[in-house]
Amino acid sequence: MHTDLLITHATQLLTMDGGLGLVADGAVACHDGRIVAVGPTADVLAQVDSAAEALDARGHVVLPGFVDAHTHVVYAGDRVAEFEMRLRGATYLDIMAAGGGIMSTVRATRAASDDELLAATRTRLDRMLSLGTTTVEAKTGYGLDGETERRMLRVIEELNRSHAIELVPTYLGAHAVPAEYIGRADDYTDFIVDDLGKLAAEGQPIEFVDVFCDAGAFTVEQSAAILTRARALGYRIKIHADEFAHLGGAALAARLGAISADHLAVTPAEDRAALAEAGVVAVVLPGTSFGLGHAHYADARALIDAGATVALATDLNPGTCVCESMPFMVALACRYTGMTPGEAVIAATRNAAAAVGRERENGSLTVGKVADILLLDVADYRWLAYGFGDNPVVRVIKRGTVVR
Ligand SMILES: [Zn+2]
Known part of the structure; x- marks a missing residue:
């Protein structure tokens, strides 16, 4: 041959x-x-x-090639000043409550031109490729309005055409409650539920719909409303669950049959078992704990022992993990989440492909x-x-x- x-x-x-x-x-x-x-x-x-x-x-x-199954790679600006505030004692949730955090990246992303957003993202993808990442899940969620979320989807589509890395687009309109809706999270949830129908009717290039279910973000009820609507429209669903507070996001992922539940830093044993039972891929993100300087990491050992499929990803984002390196995630996972080197490499390839529905093609x-x-x-x-x-x-x- x-x-x-x-x-x-x-x-x-x-x-x-x-x-x-x-x-x-x-x-x-x-x-x-x-x-x-x-x-x-x-x-x-x-x-x-x-x-x-x-x-x-x-x-x-x-x-x-590594599959990075959870990234916020499309964004403008940086949060280097905020990083120093955190070093001086402010918490992530303090900064978010003061209008910083995700909101400051939303302002920068809304203000950036398409070309600026494309160029900034392309630079990050170049580094990811040199570090061995060949497939990247890419989330929206720094627009938080109809127009900018669609612009982020266009950027992902354009880079998927023009960059060697394959991008997998995830809609994350429910990343945070935008400034225009402060104190009205239910109204913003209604907006997303309504906009999902429009995005589907427009044939927008979306593979997954994700929600940030945590303290200071979306409740289990709001997350369920969005993910149930997404599922009814034919999208596969993901959830940011149990990063800071145990609200029940992982249990919701199991109940709704999500493809993955991500973070899982404070997930209790019964919810770990529920994820394994439901076949939801558990995506652990040790770079985020490291980036925040936290001593507490997701317990991948307990997830694996419960029978869950565990994947690794960077969670690349300008607030909590400014790191494109999957090899570094493997190194962290072995030190802080209880994985063996072999388990971590499987988590960064085959299991990560499963977390983005690419197990027949990649990994x-x-x-x-x-x-x-x-x-x-x-x-x-x-x-x-x-x-x-x-x-x-x-x-x-x-x-x-x-x-x-
Ligand atoms: Zn994330």
Whole structure:
């Protein structure tokens, strides 16, 4: 068989096919952007007659591209001054109550031109790609009005066309109650429920609908109203649950059959069991706890032990996690959430693909899957957890093409 790209002699090849799927001296061949052969180098070479491009991966780990399953990558401005306020003792909820936090990014995003928003986001995507992320879930939620939320969806669509990274669009109109609706969260909830119908009728490019269910954001009742409407319109649903306060967002995710429940920093045992039972992917975001300087992290160990599928993501956003690095999330997850290196790498690839409905296409290296592949500058995958603060990714292949 002729192939476009052949990678041979990987010291460790991780296919993620039933667990890590570790193959010593592994190879993978790609054609037309898909994987056509994978396994021990000798077996793959027996099937491949020629390759347009060949990479020798001796001394390298080869694994699937990272899927960042939870990001707020589209935004304008920054909150560096607010960061110093937090260092001096103000809490995230104090800052939010004073009109800072998400609201300051909403003002900057509303004021930015399309070109400014595109350029700022593209720069972040470039860094994500160099760090090995090949698929990114991207949320709206810094518009919080009909027009700006639609502008954010257009930016995501445009970048999906023009950037090597594949973006998965999530509508998060319920990220915060905007200034125009302060004290009237129920009215803003009604606005979103109504606007969802319009967004669907317009055929807007939305795959998921998400709600920030927490203290200072949306109640369980408001979240349920939005997510029930979204589900009725045919959207799959996600929820920010139990980041600061245990309101019952994770239980709601289980009850409504959400694809994922994200954060889960203060989720109790009965809700962890409910997520596992309902098959809701638990997305843990250790970069946010780190970014806030909190000592408390989501208990991924307990989630895994309860039988839940656990995914990792950056939660990249200008307030609580200004970090594009999935390798750093793996390093944090192993230190603070109770995951082993193997579990964390599975969480950053295969399980993260499941969190964005891409398990048939991405997150593992098996025949027929999209050829999103990384080469690391280390020969043992556990270095992803062991080392931190540097970029271990030396080659990035997206849809069978070497892009980094
Ligand atoms: Zn988030």
